[in-house]
Amino acid sequence: MADTHHEQLEHAPHSHVTGLGVYFAVFFALAIGTIVTWYASTIDLGMWNTPIALIIATIKAVLVILFFMHVIHSTRLTWVVVVASFLWLGVLFVLTFADYLTRGWAMK
Amino acid sequence: MTTATLHDVRLSGATTSRNYINDEYGALSWLLTKDHKRIAILYLLSISVLFVLGGFFAMMMRIELLTPAGDLLTSDTYNKFFTLHGVVMIFFFLIPAIPAVLGNFLLPIQLGAKDLAFPKINLLSWYLYMAAAIIGLVVIVTGGVDTGWTFYTPFSTQYSNTHVFGTTFAAFIAGFSSILTGLNFIVTIHRMRAPGLTWYRLPLFVWALYATSVVMLLATPVLAITLTMLMIERTIGVGFFDPSLGGDPLLYQHMFWFYSHPAVYIMILPAMGVASDVVAAFTRKKIFGYRFVAFSSLAIAFLGFLVWAHHMFVAGISVYSALIFAFLSFFVAVPSAIKVFNWTATLYRASVSWQTPMLYILGFIGLFTIGGVTGLFLASLGLDIHVTDTYFVVAHFHYVMVGGTVMAYLAGIHYWWPKITGRMYPEWWARLAALLVFVGFNLTFFPQFILGYLGMPRRYHAYAPEFQVLNVLSTAGASVLAVGYVLPIIYLVWSIWFGRPAGPNPWGAVGLEWTTSSPPPKENFHETPVVTWDAYDYPAMMKAMGETQNV
Amino acid sequence: MSDIAAGNEHHHHHPFLQHHFEDLGQQHEASTLGMWMFLSTEILFFGGILCAYWIYRVMYPEAWALAAHQQNALYGGINTIVLIISSLTMALAVRAAQLGSRTWQLIMLFTTLIFGSIFLVVKGIEYSMHWHEGLFPGSHFTWHEHPALAQKVQLFMCFYWGMTGLHALHMVIGAGLLLWIIGRAWRNDFGPEYYAPVEIMGLYWHFVDIVWIFLFPFLYLIHGVHHG
Numbered sequence: 001m002a003d004t005h006h007e008q009l010e011h012a013p014h015s016h017v018t019g020l021g022v023y024f025a026v027f028f029a030l031a032i033g034t035i036v037t038w039y040a041s042t043i044d045l046g047m048w049n050t051p052i053a054l055i056i057a058t059i060k061a062v063l064v065i066l067f068f069m070h071v072i073h074s075t076r077l078t079w080v081v082v083v084a085s086f087l088w089l090g091v092l093f094v095l096t097f098a099d100y101l102t103r104g105w106a107m108k
Numbered sequence: 109m110t111t112a113t114l115h116d117v118r119l120s121g122a123t124t125s126r127n128y129i130n131d132e133y134g135a136l137s138w139l140l141t142k143d144h145k146r147i148a149i150l151y152l153l154s155i156s157v158l159f160v161l162g163g164f165f166a167m168m169m170r171i172e173l174l175t176p177a178g179d180l181l182t183s184d185t186y187n188k189f190f191t192l193h194g195v196v197m198i199f200f201f202l203i204p205a206i207p208a209v210l211g212n213f214l215l216p217i218q219l220g221a222k223d224l225a226f227p228k229i230n231l232l233s234w235y236l237y238m239a240a241a242i243i244g245l246v247v248i249v250t251g252g253v254d255t256g257w258t259f260y261t262p263f264s265t266q267y268s269n270t271h272v273f274g275t276t277f278a279a280f281i282a283g284f285s286s287i288l289t290g291l292n293f294i295v296t297i298h299r300m301r302a303p304g305l306t307w308y309r310l311p312l313f314v315w316a317l318y319a320t321s322v323v324m325l326l327a328t329p330v331l332a333i334t335l336t337m338l339m340i341e342r343t344i345g346v347g348f349f350d351p352s353l354g355g356d357p358l359l360y361q362h363m364f365w366f367y368s369h370p371a372v373y374i375m376i377l378p379a380m381g382v383a384s385d386v387v388a389a390f391t392r393k394k395i396f397g398y399r400f401v402a403f404s405s406l407a408i409a410f411l412g413f414l415v416w417a418h419h420m421f422v423a424g425i426s427v428y429s430a431l432i433f434a435f436l437s438f439f440v441a442v443p444s445a446i447k448v449f450n451w452t453a454t455l456y457r458a459s460v461s462w463q464t465p466m467l468y469i470l471g472f473i474g475l476f477t478i479g480g481v482t483g484l485f486l487a488s489l490g491l492d493i494h495v496t497d498t499y500f501v502v503a504h505f506h507y508v509m510v511g512g513t514v515m516a517y518l519a520g521i522h523y524w525w526p527k528i529t530g531r532m533y534p535e536w537w538a539r540l541a542a543l544l545v546f547v548g549f550n551l552t553f554f555p556q557f558i559l560g561y562l563g564m565p566r567r568y569h570a571y572a573p574e575f576q577v578l579n580v581l582s583t584a585g586a587s588v589l590a591v592g593y594v595l596p597i598i599y600l601v602w603s604i605w606f607g608r609p610a611g612p613n614p615w616g617a618v619g620l621e622w623t624t625s626s627p628p629p630k631e632n633f634h635e636t637p638v639v640t641w642d643a644y645d646y647p648a649m650m651k652a653m654g655e656t657q658n659v
Numbered sequence: 660m661s662d663i664a665a666g667n668e669h670h671h672h673h674p675f676l677q678h679h680f681e682d683l684g685q686q687h688e689a690s691t692l693g694m695w696m697f698l699s700t701e702i703l704f705f706g707g708i709l710c711a712y713w714i715y716r717v718m719y720p721e722a723w724a725l726a727a728h729q730q731n732a733l734y735g736g737i738n739t740i741v742l743i744i745s746s747l748t749m750a751l752a753v754r755a756a757q758l759g760s761r762t763w764q765l766i767m768l769f770t771t772l773i774f775g776s777i778f779l780v781v782k783g784i785e786y787s788m789h790w791h792e793g794l795f796p797g798s799h800f801t802w803h804e805h806p807a808l809a810q811k812v813q814l815f816m817c818f819y820w821g822m823t824g825l826h827a828l829h830m831v832i833g834a835g836l837l838l839w840i841i842g843r844a845w846r847n848d849f850g851p852e853y854y855a856p857v858e859i860m861g862l863y864w865h866f867v868d869i870v871w872i873f874l875f876p877f878l879y880l881i882h883g884v885h886h887g
Contacts, residue, residue: 015851017757018750027747034739034875038732041880049882057876061869068750068865070858075688077298078695085699088326089706091413093713096362099417099429100714223679225689291696299689300679329700333707340821346796346813348711348821353814354719359711366707636681 016073026067033060127530127627142227143630148213149528150234155209156597158200158241161248165193167590170552170583178570186569187254188270194257195275199282200241202513203371206378207289207324208233210520211317213528215293217621217628218311220302220637225295229288236285243278247271256567258368261349261360265341273342276335283328283335286374290324293317302620304639311619311643312388312401316381319405323370323377323412331367334360358424365416373412375509376476377405379516380447383469386519387451388644389617390466391458395644397450404443411440421492430489437487444480448473463615464538468519471546475511479504482557497567500560506553515545518596525600526614530627531607537599544592551585618649675853687855694859698866705825705870712818712877715811722811727881729794729802729812730819734785735879738778739871745774746868753861756844756854764844764857771864772837775830782827786820795820819878826874829867836860 341347555578613622641648752767793801
């Protein structure tokens with residue numbers, strides 16, 4: 001069962017090397033997203049200001065996660081970990097807000 | 109095929125082959141070890157010391173409560189004692205005990221691996237635990253803390269004159285230790301199983317540790333940030349939960365219980381895992397409904413995150429959210445019940461060996477059921493208004509945590525003691541201790557259900573005179589329980605030098621840990637095992653091993 | 660280099676293969692999975708204080724918008740771009756390690772460190788400005804516009820200092836880790852078959868960037884007040 005150095009390389013990480021073009025494209029998308037979100041905050045969009053800021057931030061985060069952090073090429077387990085973490089955070093938000101948002105409700 | 113290991117071990121007389129204990133000598137070889145087995149022993153020693161410390165605070169409380177008047181301890185001191193009892197027992201005993209002692213020792217071996225995925229991080233976990241424990245000890249000797257282990261604001265942030273910062277900082281560090289252990293376990297289970305060891309061939313103890321680790325990983329950070337915010341508020345003088353700034357003390361409670369409720373599942377899930385392995389071993393049967401039991405661990409881990417505000421029913425949350433949480437709290441009982449049904453079905457018509465681990469687990473099943481069912485009482489909104497903050501709650505959680513977790517921990521210690529030390533414990537002394545624990549436990553805590561229902565509040569050092577008889581019974585039970593806990597300390601230590609040497613598989617059980625020598629060699633297996641048998645499938649394992657077992 | 664335990668065969672070991680792993684592939688997967696596990700705890704950690712922030716934001720929208728207006732969005736925006744650049748260079752450093760180029764690893768890692776440091780300097784300038792404006796919560800807090808909302812603005816400031824402070828702490832730790840990785844890259848430790856430490860460094864760094872991606876709009880860009 002002695003592994004030669006060569007055989008060890010075959011058990012080495014199967015890595016996808018992301019192209020330079022992809023990295024730079026993501027970078028420009030992130031920079032543009034930053035400018036857009038700043039600009040959107042200066043104009044009055046009524047109730048849409050907050051959701052728009054959240055959506056832009058989420059898109060930026062997703063780009064970083066998928067491409068800079070290589071999740072798009074990662075194992076399914078990695079996807080599960082990422083999704084589960086945000087889901088759990090969602091539980092914290094939803095159930096805590098369930099209290100605060102219903103405190104003012106009168107009993108019928 | 110790994111038949112080499114069995115030939116190495118001499119079954120009579122002391123084990124003289126090289127194993128993880130005699131592999132290297134010297135204090136540094138233990139304190140700087142990366143061997144998961146040695147780290148488990150380090151945890152065993154430190155956790156035992158802290159258990160005794162937590163028990164001391166409990167004894168003082170029970171002695172005080174012999175009489176209705178608050179005559180032994182001042183109310184301030186009593187407040188400190190119940191706080192420290194809770195802090196020590198929860199953060200320094202119940203959360204780490206089964207995972208860090210039994211899990212650390214057994215997980216790699218049950219997986220057929222040489223160690224956990226990150227041995228150095230495992231050692232770091234122990235040092236973080238010790239740092240937290242030392243900070244906690246400094247807090248205790250310099251005046252203690254009196255906020256209750258829950259550190260509710262604004263008392264903890266603005267009014268208490270005790271070491272709130274020190275204690276919460278210690279809990280923060282202990283939480284970090286817990287996170288790293290959980291992280292290590294999850295990666296190990298995913299990436300280091302032996303060839304042939306598919307998920308459905310894993311011992312249920314591993315499934316339980318996996319579910320526990322998920323909870324440790326996702327819940328503990330919220331405690332960390334909550335305590336951080338509390339520490340900031342306490343030191344700077346303003347903060348997040350301060351009503352004078354528009355802050356809400358209830359927000360603290362939401363964030364605190366988001367961790368602390370799942371924390372109780374951190375405490376009980378590994379215990380349930382031990383129960384499965386022990387029931388299988390001492391009935392020589394596969395666990396009935398293996399997949400149901402396995403998935404119920406995951407279900408408990410998930411559902412446990414959805415129920416936290418049942419600790420806040422009378423605190424001021426909206427009645428609509430209380431309804432949601434009450435409903436979800438009923439739901440979370442279902443997977444636990446599934447486990448109890450499956451263990452019972454396994455025991456049905458089984459040929460049971462009545463050794464000590466089995467005695468503890470039988471006690472566990474009964475007492476956990478009582479504790480769990482009384483949890484449903486508390487989940488019911490109307491009833492909770494009556495019994496919340498009374499001794500009913502105290503009895504409920506002691507049934508699940510002591511009648512549950514501690515008894516399963518003792519079961520696991522006894523079950524795997526021959527594997528860990530290469531020695532058998534003295535069976536009759538152990539059975540006596542188990543009996544004393546069972547009787548003492550029930551005598552201590554059953555009266556407390558009645559006391560709570562009759563209205564005795566918790567966290568009070570004095571009480572109305574009509575409650576005295578039940579309190580005296582409870583304290584008497586605590587004394588018996590104390591004896592039951594002291595006995596194992598004595599005979600287990602004794603057995604290390606004088607116990608009967610144990611072979612690789614004294615119980616005739618199924619599991620990779622029973623295919624290697626007792627104690628195991630440093631690298632756990634001389635050759636990586638290949639698994640072809642189902643979990644708990646004794647005949648299949650024996651056939652694959654190609655040998656008949658000596659018991 | 661070969662390791663002989665009782666009964667083991669010779670292994671021609673890669674110098675960084677740890678004994679308890681079968682091969683580098685398993686070690687790499689374990690490392691990255693481990694770092695992702697750690698990051699999931701960080702998501703919950705920052706997420707906790709973000710949840711608290713949002714509860715109060717929903718309860719006190721006017722005070723929150725007013726308090727955000729006290730921030731300097733220019734500095735915040737500069738810092739956002741600075742971190743995005745550092746994320747790019749970090750990703751390129753990982754790529755360089757995958758391709759075995761010591762030179763580019765060092766260039767990219769150093770650049771990441773420089774931009775991370777720029778972030779911290781700008782943050783320090785901002786903190787100093789806020790301190791002199793009396794916007795640190797506690798006994799130093801002095802703010803006289805809109806007295807009715809002053810206390811809640813102070814509450815916002817608890818979050819501002821708390822969240823950016825925790826973030827900055829993570830940046831400092833990241834900078835320290837970067838120095839360590841630079842040291843190893845200098846010794847030419849990394850190549851196509853072994854680059855996990857650089858990759859997990861990258862994962863940590865990108866995570867810290869993501870936190871800021873959310874903090875910037877939350878703490879600087881709440882609409883509701885006239886912007887200059």
